[in-house]
Structure formats: C-alpha cells, structure tokens
Amino acid sequence: MSRRIAAIVAHDDSVPPEVLSAHIPTDPGIEVVAVLERLVLTTDDIRRSDADALIVVCREHSADGLALAEWWHNVRPGRPVVVMSEGDDEIFVERVFAAGADDFIVISPSPDAADKTRADLEFAIRKAVARNYTGSERAPDSGTLLAVLGPKGGSGKTVTSTNLAVALASRGRRTALVDLDLHFGDVALALDLNPHLTSFDLAVSGGGIDAEKLDDFMLRHPSGLRVLSAPVKPDQAASVSPGLMLDVYSLLRREYDFVIVDTPPSFTPEVIATIDNASAVCMVVMLDALSLKNARLGLETLDLMGFPEDKVRILLSRAGTSVGISESDAVEIMGRKLDILVPSDRSVSRSLGDGVPLVVSQPKSEVARAYEALADLFSAPPEEGEAAAKPRRGWGRRRKQEGDQDATLAGAGQSKV
Numbered sequence: 001m002s003r004r005i006a007a008i009v010a011h012d013d014s015v016p017p018e019v020l021s022a023h024i025p026t027d028p029g030i031e032v033v034a035v036l037e038r039l040v041l042t043t044d045d046i047r048r049s050d051a052d053a054l055i056v057v058c059r060e061h062s063a064d065g066l067a068l069a070e071w072w073h074n075v076r077p078g079r080p081v082v083v084m085s086e087g088d089d090e091i092f093v094e095r096v097f098a099a100g101a102d103d104f105i106v107i108s109p110s111p112d113a114a115d116k117t118r119a120d121l122e123f124a125i126r127k128a129v130a131r132n133y134t135g136s137e138r139a140p141d142s143g144t145l146l147a148v149l150g151p152k153g154g155s156g157k158t159v160t161s162t163n164l165a166v167a168l169a170s171r172g173r174r175t176a177l178v179d180l181d182l183h184f185g186d187v188a189l190a191l192d193l194n195p196h197l198t199s200f201d202l203a204v205s206g207g208g209i210d211a212e213k214l215d216d217f218m219l220r221h222p223s224g225l226r227v228l229s230a231p232v233k234p235d236q237a238a239s240v241s242p243g244l245m246l247d248v249y250s251l252l253r254r255e256y257d258f259v260i261v262d263t264p265p266s267f268t269p270e271v272i273a274t275i276d277n278a279s280a281v282c283m284v285v286m287l288d289a290l291s292l293k294n295a296r297l298g299l300e301t302l303d304l305m306g307f308p309e310d311k312v313r314i315l316l317s318r319a320g321t322s323v324g325i326s327e328s329d330a331v332e333i334m335g336r337k338l339d340i341l342v343p344s345d346r347s348v349s350r351s352l353g354d355g356v357p358l359v360v361s362q363p364k365s366e367v368a369r370a371y372e373a374l375a376d377l378f379s380a381p382p383e384e385g386e387a388a389a390k391p392r393r394g395w396g397r398r399r400k401q402e403g404d405q406d407a408t409l410a411g412a413g414q415s416k417v
C-alpha cells in the first residue's frame with residue numbers, strides 16, 4: 001500500500017467555499033493537514049509546511065498565487081505544488097509552470113464537474129509525489145552541507161567560512177565554498193581570488209548544469225578549495241534563484257566531502273532553501289545584544305523548520321571583547337552553550353585585506369586554532385594516506401603542517417556534528 005500524503009491547501013477568495021470544499025481531496029491516501037485562507041505564508045506556516053504537497057487555489061493571473069507556488073518549489077524542493085484556478089489563460093498557465101508548479105488544474109464551478117476535477121487533483125498530487133520522491137533521492141555518499149549563519153551583519157560569518165573551508169581543504173578533505181551573500185559577497189576577496197566567473201555567470205549560461213559544467217565556474221584556491229563566488233554586482237543577484245542553488249548543492253555534495261555555504265545576514269529564500277538541505281549549521285554570534293537576540297530568533301526559526309538542534313553549533317566571534325556583555329550572559333540569552341570561542345585579534349581584518357586566512361598565515365594564533373577546532377567538530381581525520389592520494393593539496397598542507405606541531409583545540413571536548 002502506498003504511503004499517506006500530507007497536503008496543505010492555500011486559497012484566495014476567488015472560489016466560493018462550496019466549490020472549494022468539493023475539491024478538497026477525499027482520497028484516503030491524501031490527508032489535508034491545513035487549509036489556509038491566504039496566499040502569503042507566515043513564518044509560523046513554515047512549521048506546517050512540513051507537508052508533502054501544496055495545493056494553491058487562486059484567481060487567474062494571481063501574482064500571490066504564482067509567488068507562493070515559486071516559494072514552495074524553491075524552499076520545499078522535491079515536494080510538489082499543484083495550482084488550481086477557474087481561468088486557464090495560456091499565458092497564466094505558462095507562468096504557473098515557470099514558477100515551478102508540478103501541475104495545473106482548472107476548477108469548474110459546475111457541481112457536475114467537481115468529482116472529475118477532484119480526481120484529477122488527487123492523481124496530479126500522487127503522480128508528482130511519486131516522481132519527486134524517486135528523482136530527489138540523495139546519493140548515499142553525499143558530503144556534509146554546512147550553512148554558516150549569523151543573522152546580524154558583520155558578525156564574522158565570512159571570516160568563519162573562509163578559515164573553516166581552507167582548514168578542511170588543507171587537511172586533504174575535498175571542500176567547496178559557496179558564497180550565498182548574493183548582493184555583497186566578499187569570499188573571493190577574502191581568499192584573494194579573481195571572481196572572473198560567479199554564480200551569476202552560471203545562472204545565465206543557459207541549458208542545464210552537470211558536475212563538469214559546474215566545475216568550470218568554480219574558482220581554484222591554492223589550498224585545493226573550490227569556490228563558487230557570489231555575483232560581482234548587486235543587480236545580478238536576482239538571476240541566482242534558490243532552485244539553481246539547490247541543483248548546485250546536489251551536484252557539489254556528490255563531488256565534495258564538505259560544502260560550506262557563507263550566507264547574508266538574513267533568512268532570504270536562498271538561505272531557507274540552504275538550511276532545508278543542510279546537514280549542519282554554524283551560527284556565528286558576537287558579544288552584542290542585537291547579534292545575540294537575532295541569533296536566538298535564528299535558532300527559533302531553525303527549530304520551527306524542524307532542523308535538529310544537535311546539528312547546530314554556536315561560534316562566538318571576537319570572544320573576550322569587553323563590551324558589557326559577558327560570555328555567560330550570552331549563554332543565558334541564547335539558551336545554548338557556546339561551542340567555539342574565537343578571540344578578537346586585529347590580524348583578522350589584515351588577513352581579509354591580504355586575502356590569506358589566518359589558518360594559513362598564522363596557524364599558531366589563537367584565532368587559527370579556534371577555526372581548526374571548528375573543523376574538528378565537523379570532520380573526522382582523513383583516512384591514512386587519503387591526503388596523499390588526492391592532488392591539489394601542496395600549498396595548504398605545507399602551511400598547515402607548520403602549525404600542527406602544537407595545535408590545541410579551542411573547542412576541546414566537543415562531540416562531532
């Protein structure tokens with residue numbers, strides 16, 4: 001027997017209630033878990049959206065209906081969305097499918113037609129669920145996708161992402177770093193890489209993407225790290241859709257042990273889609289009331305999204321700075337222990353300017369050790385001989401070995417994620 005499908009119905013007032021209720025699925029295998037009388041979902045709906053499918057019932061050409069279908073398609077990849085409307089203007093139907101809908105069904109106001117269109121709807125949902133479940137199965141050997149979050153600007157996300165990614169690559173782990181700060185990303189700058197190709201170029205390259213094509217758009221860092229740079233101009237950001245990023249993640253996870261994603265300081269649709277696909281999160285906070293409050297809200301949002309708490313690590317950036325808030329205050333505000341403490345060090349801003357992360361330029365510094373400890377949290381040591389078996393390691397490994405002799409763990413005693 002096939003599994004039960006949980007579906008949400010979101011509708012506007014274009015369809016009379018009796019017509020709408022005649023189209024609510026009665027198939028025993030499909031359970032309607034929520035009927036929302038609006039087409040704009042709230043944060044609270046994210047929790048409910050843990051359903052297998054969404055049914056959008058809207059008037060013809062409804063911008064909200066199209067936006068909702070697109071949002072769901074991007075944020076809930078692999079979970080179908082079916083749009084229903086009384087009108088089936090050709091352009092509208094085209095836009096429905098362009099938004100990512102799996103199917104479109106015309107609602108006939110005639111009671112005689114209700115049984116037929118409801119059956120069409122039930123079939124469309126079953127078909128789309130079946131297709132998506134088979135199509136989106138993750139490769140069994142897929143790599144760790146780690147989202148580096150920090151809902152306040154300037155908290156240290158990019159410093160964290162770049163140091164962590166280079167630390168992992170220098171250990172011989174196949175590592176990719178994706179700059180998801182689509183408007184103001186500065187990962188390439190922080191690693192002294194020329195962003196001659198970016199996610200924007202990938203987005204407008206036309207055709208589908210496969211591993212080989214994606215690799216052509218990744219920048220090469222001497223440590224062996226590969227980087228997908230953010231667009232160089234803010235107006236190019238809109239071309240990089242959450243759907244594209246999900247395809248990118250899926251390809252990268254097959255090729256790399258680690259995919260680190262640096263994010264902007266907000267829960268944009270791309271960030272939500274990333275979290276939905278992430279295996280772990282590193283939340284970067286500072287000893288600053290706003291940063292801690294936002295991070296706490298961020299943790300609550302992760303919780304609403306059903307993200308497992310034990311896959312979230314908290315990193316305190318610029319620890320030890322005397323700003324009137326202590327580390328124990330931070331623990332109290334966050335309601336969580338701090339996993340890694342990165343001390344404040346003026347060399348950090350110099351390292352950003354030079355484009356050389358501290359894990360390379362000053363591997364014995366406290367900051368570098370803290371980031372090595374973060375890398376320890378996410379990775380087991382490479383197998384004997386693994387690093388030697390892989391090319392493109394020379395530069396990073398040499399530098400790393402200098403700091404290996406007396407490396408200590410700033411986050412010692414933590415369990416791996």
Ligand SMILES: Nc1ncnc2c1ncn2[C@@H]1O[C@H](COP(=O)(O)OP(=O)(O)OP(=O)(O)O)[C@@H](O)[C@H]1O
Nearest residue numbers: 153154155156157158159265318343344345348349
């Ligand atoms: N441990 C540290 N010690 C001293 N300064 C630091 C430290 N970590 C980060 N900084 C400084 O904080 C500033 C912001 O860091 P970073 O760019 O990593 O933040 P971000 O969270 O990525 O910011 P945005 O949200 O704007 O992308 C940089 O100028 C950096 O030099």
Ligand SMILES: [Mg+2]
Nearest residue numbers: 157158181186
């Ligand atoms: Mg940043």
